Amino acid sequence: MFRANSSRTLGRETAEADAQHTTRRDIVRMAIKKSPLKKRDLEEIAAAFATPFHIYDERAIRRNARELLKAFAWNDGFKEYFAVKATPNPFILKILKSEGFGADCSSLPELILSEKAGIVGTGIMFSSNDTPANEFQKARQLNAVINLDDISHIPFLEKNGGIPKIISVRYNPGEQRAGSFIMGSPENAKYGFTRDQIFTGYSLLRQKGSRRFGIHTFVASNELDPDYFVETADMLFDLALEIEEKLKICLEFVNISGGIGIPYKPGQTKVDLAYVGREIEKKYKDKIRGTGLHPLSIFMECGRAITGPYGYLVSRVLHKKEIYKTHIGLDANMANLMRPGMYGAYHHITVAGKEDCPHDCTYDVTGSLCEPIDRFAIDRSLPRIETGDLVVIHDTGAHGHAMGFNYNGKLRSAELLLREDGSVVEIRRAETIEDHFATLSFGRLDRFEV
Numbered sequence: 335m336f337r338a339n340s341s342r343t344l345g346r347e348t349a350e351a352d353a354q355h356t357t358r359r360d361i362v363r364m365a366i367k368k369s370p371l372k373k374r375d376l377e378e379i380a381a382a383f384a385t386p387f388h389i390y391d392e393r394a395i396r397r398n399a400r401e402l403l404k405a406f407a408w409n410d411g412f413k414e415y416f417a418v419k420a421t422p423n424p425f426i427l428k429i430l431k432s433e434g435f436g437a438d439c440s441s442l443p444e445l446i447l448s449e450k451a452g453i454v455g456t457g458i459m460f461s462s463n464d465t466p467a468n469e470f471q472k473a474r475q476l477n478a479v480i481n482l483d484d485i486s487h488i489p490f491l492e493k494n495g496g497i498p499k500i501i502s503v504r505y506n507p508g509e510q511r512a513g514s515f516i517m518g519s520p521e522n523a524k525y526g527f528t529r530d531q532i533f534t535g536y537s538l539l540r541q542k543g544s545r546r547f548g549i550h551t552f553v554a555s556n557e558l559d560p561d562y563f564v565e566t567a568d569m570l571f572d573l574a575l576e577i578e579e580k581l582k583i584c585l586e587f588v589n590i591s592g593g594i595g596i597p598y599k600p601g602q603t604k605v606d607l608a609y610v611g612r613e614i615e616k617k618y619k620d621k622i623r624g625t626g627l628h629p630l631s632i633f634m635e636c637g638r639a640i641t642g643p644y645g646y647l648v649s650r651v652l653h654k655k656e657i658y659k660t661h662i663g664l665d666a667n668m669a670n671l672m673r674p675g676m677y678g679a680y681h682h683i684t685v686a687g688k689e690d691c692p693h694d695c696t697y698d699v700t701g702s703l704c705e706p707i708d709r710f711a712i713d714r715s716l717p718r719i720e721t722g723d724l725v726v727i728h729d730t731g732a733h734g735h736a737m738g739f740n741y742n743g744k745l746r747s748a749e750l751l752l753r754e755d756g757s758v759v760e761i762r763r764a765e766t767i768e769d770h771f772a773t774l775s776f777g778r779l780d781r782f783e784v
């Protein structure tokens with residue numbers, strides 16, 4: 335474990351300033367995208383742990399988690415099930431559990447990670463698709479709330495784990511809603527029940543013994559329009575009322591899932607969670623309070639909006655290559671962060687110690703994969719960069735390390751946590767060559783006759 339000199343914090347504002355000026359500081363940070371760590375701190379951490387690494391800011395994650403809970407404090411049953419896929423690290427899950435969050439899991443390893451972090455039972459929402467039998471069995475063993483993705487999964491679950499008393503169903507609204515760049519349009523997406531299937535599905539589940547019901551939908555990803563989420567809640571309120579009327583089933587919760595975007599680009603605006611909470615409350619008062627559905631719990635499964643802005647990929651410049659363009663070659667590559675290559679996604683980049691220098695150079699910032707798309711930035715205006723500089727790639731706290739892969743035998747980096755007291759702990763070590771070759775037997779290779 336690395337521990338910074340306890341007589342100073344790692345170059346960040348004080349806790350008091352954080353508490354008192356959260357909104358102002360957020361706006362400033364959003365506009366200029368600052369890292370909580372200064373060059374001296376980053377060099378110190380890089381000396382203790384090799385670059386590249388992802389580092390997460392615990393204090394900012396906790397503050398943000400509390401902001402979401404505050405926005406929905408009016409709803410007694412409100413629960414955020416953190417989307418484990420965004421940052422599948424049990425240390426992060428344990429922090430979020432201590433803030434009152436549950437876990438949204440979509441696979442067996444994610445279920446196991448949640449269990450290890452102490453999140454079990456109705457603390458887990460199991461929202462998977464094309465689900466293998468052993469995953470349903472594990473979810474049932476943990477007493478997780480299962481969120482069924484397809485009507486054909488009802489008999490499948492019955493055989494593999496059994497139909498639970500409490501169950502949720504994922505709704506695909508089809509043409510009723512626009513989707514997003516990452517998710518595509520709902521009618522073309524592979525997820526969820528159609529509207530008709532919702533009614534048939536609940537009837538069948540009731541016949542088979544389910545007694546407590548919820549509904550879920552997830553149609554857009556990285557959405558920055560706060561009204562989108564208000565409309566989603568409104569749509570589910572209407573559907574819940576229709577289900578009550580037609581089937582006499584009183585849903586206990588509506589899960590408006592995740593998809594809240596973050597301002598990856600300077601100048602974009604953070605989704606105002608207080609506004610979303612307030613506007614959903616208005617719809618609730620209008621439509622649900624005073625009906626048999628009250629009290630109806632609101633659930634969410636945000637990932638990106640919880641941890642995304644509070645993670646940073648820190649990498650050393652290995653090479654500066656001057657050809658038709660200038661390429662800044664990092665010791666990080668797509669194994670550490672796929673989003674720019676995969677989606678053309680923007681991730682802001684700052685250069686440690688050069689935050690205030692003029693951005694008078696234009697660079698492609700690249701990784702070492704034999705893949706032309708392995709670029710963190712294309713034609714980006716940045717301060718003059720030299721080999722040996724440390725660069726900070728912002729907003730990697732969600733769908734960052736998690737999406738890494740091992741093409742070209744590239745290894746995934748460590749994950750570090752900047753704790754509230756300024757110390758830094760390793761919450762996942764970097765992969766080693768031995769890890770990479772663990773699934774091969776070189777002994778058998780030696781005996782292999784050709």
Ligand SMILES: Cc1ncc(COP(=O)(O)O)c(C=O)c1O
Nearest residue numbers: 417461592593594635636637638
């Ligand atoms: C079912 C489900 N819930 C929640 C999420 C989290 O999304 P986000 O991280 O964009 O909030 C995802 C993301 O893919 C998902 O598939």
